[in-house]
Amino acid sequence: MTDTQAHSTLAEQTFEKIFNLILLGEIPLGGFVNEANLAQRFNVSRGPVREAVQRLQGLRLVTREPHMRARVVQLSGRDLVEIFQLREAIEGMACRLAAETMPDEELEELEDDLARVRRRDAPAPQVLDIHMRIARGCNNKRIERLLCEDLYHLLRIYRYRSGSKPGRRGKAYEEHWQIVRAMRARDGELAESLMRAHINRATRTLLDTLDDLDEPLRLGAGA
Amino acid sequence: MTDTQAHSTLAEQTFEKIFNLILLGEIPLGGFVNEANLAQRFNVSRGPVREAVQRLQGLRLVTREPHMRARVVQLSGRDLVEIFQLREAIEGMACRLAAETMPDEELEELEDDLARVRRRDAPAPQVLDIHMRIARGCNNKRIERLLCEDLYHLLRIYRYRSGSKPGRRGKAYEEHWQIVRAMRARDGELAESLMRAHINRATRTLLDTLDDLDEPLRLGAGA
DNA sequence: CCTGCAAAAACTGTTAACATTTATGGCGCT
DNA sequence: AGCGCCATAAATGTTAACAGTTTTTGCAGG
Incomplete structure (x- = not known):
């Protein structure tokens, strides 16, 4: 119109x-x-x-x-594990690259925003936000698109259905903080392994949740 | 018709x-x-x-x-580096997962085929073959598709234009051998890091080649 | 009641024409 | 000659109708 x-x-x-x-x-x-x-x-x-x-x-x-x-697709528990394994690999690499190439000012800004989140006066407490900013800062357009365009859509659907785990929030913050510190130290290897550990822990939490629910988050027809 | x-x-x-x-x-x-x-x-x-x-x-x-x-697309040197960085991350993870979950018999078969390649009576000396077989054996359909369907096409184009470096062949074989040995030992972490080192070295060779050629493999208009 | 087959319905694959937007080429102007 | 504007040409976006395949429906036979 x-x-x-x-x-x-x-x-x-x-x-x-x-x-x-x-x-x-x-x-x-x-x-x-x-x-x-x-x-x-x-x-x-x-x-x-x-x-x-x-x-x-x-x-x-x-x-x-x-x-x-x-x-x-069904987004079975198996699917989610596969997605998280892929994220672990790619976001780990993205984090390494971002640690090596992201401009100092952007890293500072990232750190400041993270600190604001801790003090509860954050502008947008999006959990994915820091992951996205690292993806955008990795200086590799192909990785950036894969994370920000392809995997992002899938994660949105997953998150929409299982309102993000509140218990992980505090721990996730601590892990984010360590990751940013490693990046500020320009220690790409450490940053990568911290990010991988971070996602790996999220995967484990995910699996526990799925076990609790007996069956995965299924809204369609059962298989 | x-x-x-x-x-x-x-x-x-x-x-x-x-x-x-x-x-x-x-x-x-x-x-x-x-x-x-x-x-x-x-x-x-x-x-x-x-x-x-x-x-x-x-x-x-x-x-x-x-x-x-x-x-x-242009496939500039920068593009290739980005593709190889992505491969390093994903194929590394694929290799770790394959080391942990691939059936013993398939691993033996892989080792045997590799030995045949060394003895020069190989059936198909495809360099990509071992990478593809690991991708297919990683037990993660999403990673498998990304490597075998998405990135595979791009690598075919790159390889078609710069007939694969002959000097790397021998070294590549040795690296493949070590990777398969780590997989047979079910050492996922070692297998991953060997695969990453393998691809990283290929990246370096690639960069040297690009330097030699002065300009990247460009068939379209220059950037 | 269940099974298997055949016709009908539903859906996707494909095509050709129309609509809208961008690229091209020539004209006059400075 | 160089630059900008306008008409024309060319390419993409969109639509509606047709073709072929799959799924469903209904019925006959066991």
């Missing part, structure tokens, strides 16, 4: 809309992604919808084989 | 064809990817071509912004 080029292309807007549908559970995990249905819903043709679904497939958020109907 | 479902969908066939065009340099690095042009060339409509190009964008092999024409 009047919203001229918020994202400029229908395909991109449609991607965001479908992603939100999945995020909010309106299309459940394991549920089907129907092109015609979505096209009608958004008042667009199937072209942009197809493009959006294909992008979701690129993120491995939906599976899609030749003539079969696309469906949202 | 008669080739019934080799890949079943036109979009997929078109993807392979366009990829080969890029691999062979028929579409040069930095060159434009014209949808209508390719559609006519392959006797298909623009739909499958669009889908193929979008997949190439997902691999970060072509860049494509809203209304601009898509173009093949």
